[in-house]
Amino acid sequence: MMYLSQLLGTPVEDPQGVRVGKIIDIVTPVGTRSSTPTTSSTPAISSLSTPSSIPTLVVEGQAGQSWYVPIEDVEWNGNILRLRVPVDQLPTRPTEPHEVSLAQEVLDKQVIDVEHKKAVRVNDVCLSDDWRILGIDNSTLGLVRRLAPSWLLGARSKRASTTLIPWEHIELISAQPVEEEARADTGAINQASTSSTSRVGRPQSGQLAELHPADIADIVHQLTPGQGARLLEGLDDETAADTLEEIDTERQSHILENIDPERAADILEEMEPDEAADLLARLPEERAQQLLRLMNPEESEDVQELLEYEEDTAGGLMTTDFVVIDATKSAGDALEAARFNIREKDVRVAYVYCIADEEKEDYTLLGVVSLWDLLIADPAQPLQELMETDLITVQPDTDPRTVAEIMAKYNLLAVPVVNEERVIEGVVMVDDALDVLLPDERRRKPTRMY
Secondary structure (H helix, E strand, C coil): CEEHHHHCCCEEECCCCCEEEEEEEEEEEECCCCCCCCCCCCCCEEEECCCCCCCEEEEEECCCCEEEEEHHHEEEECCEEEECCCHHHCCCCCCCCCEEEHHHHHCCCEEEECCCCEEEECCEEEECCCCCEEEEECCHHHHHHHHCCHHHHHHHHHCCCCCCEEHHHEEEECCCCHHHHHHHHHHHCCCCCHHHCCCCCCCCCCCHHHCCHHHHHHHHCCCCHHHHHHHHHCCCHHHHHHHHHHCCHHHHHHHHHCCCHHHHHHHHHHCCHHHHHHHHHCCCHHHHHHHHHHCCHHHHHHHHHHHCCCCCCHHHHCECCCEEEECCCEHHHHHHHHHHHHHHHCCCCCEEEEECCCCCCCCEEEEEEEHHHHHHCCCCCEHHHHCECCCCCECCCCCHHHHHHHHHHCCCCEEEEECCCCEEEEEEEHHHHHHHHCCHHHCCCCCCCC
16 A cells, blocks of 8 residues: 555656656546536535546656656656656646645545545545555544654555545545635646646535535534535535525524625525525624625515514514415315425425415415325315314514424424414424524524424
8 A cells, every 4th residue: 555645755766767856746536527506617525536546646856847747657666756758758737627636635634524424634645556546544543654754663554544434435625715716726727836726627526415414514513614615615506505504503604604695695595584584694784785685586585574573583483485375275276386386496385374365465364274184185175174274373573482382282383473464474384493492502403394
């Protein structure tokens, strides 16, 4: 086995045995992805290459120039690498898109172990004898190997770590904001230095996005707000929104402040209106107003309505995403309305609320029917026969604990918030109500129950 820490600084000779430089880096291809959901051509997380990918050596000459040497152009001569081609035939290109610098972007950095759903620090990178990258070493031995001479460690210096994390299970986290990376890449396009590795067009991984949002949120909690922001920027809008809803309230605002405004607005649009309103309420006023202006007008209006309510009230807990239907219609009509809202608007439906007149702007609540009752009812059955008219409701100024206690008492998945004229203004979902009952240190968003 070979380790990056031991390879860096290795002398390099020309074919005649004259020393011409030393290894200063190793670059390797990263994975590909068919689409990139970020607003920039620079995604914030990168899937690494498969074990079969062959890296390229970066050799610094004695005059300070850099060469990018394919593995097939070198061979070992004891502890020194000897070139198989003349120095003047070595390419001096800068790092290409879709490549990652092991020394600059992996070693000593935090990366994501997708298999174990956690962030880990890279103490070393392990390569096979044929230069294929096997994985990363985050063990204590990885640190010791870099400090102690190989003769002191003996055979252990080249032994593969028992805690080696396979290379294909690793994803990188960008170290700087996407918009800053794009600017840096423009200036780095003609530079040969590995310290300014280009990220233009870098592909994004699908592995992280395949995790449950709660698992991604756990990873975010192990990162700095800046790193968490970069991670979210590398996800599609819906996954990023679902993940942000699972993150601790205080950390949410710190992360959102580190995300590009237009990207942040896109993510907010995918969040539940009540979640978006709660988050914006914790941001500085100027930042919150900026994001509201960048959001889709319809989504922005819903969120701004919720911002008018005090946080510690039913109005502050409720969402404006709910399904209403004219009470004169049938169970089949109500079920179709539920399907439409679930499919087209991603509204999580527990109940359909029956109102006096769908054409009016204010919805006067007459009854409620559960999705379960709609599923087993005769499609032709009138809602007026099926709906529950003995309604359990709360007022906009009802305190959150009372709301939670009412929902627990009557075993409700959602409770409508109505004003004095029985006009429905929103609904409080069970997950938000349960969150109120949890101690502050445990107030993570629970998995949705419907």
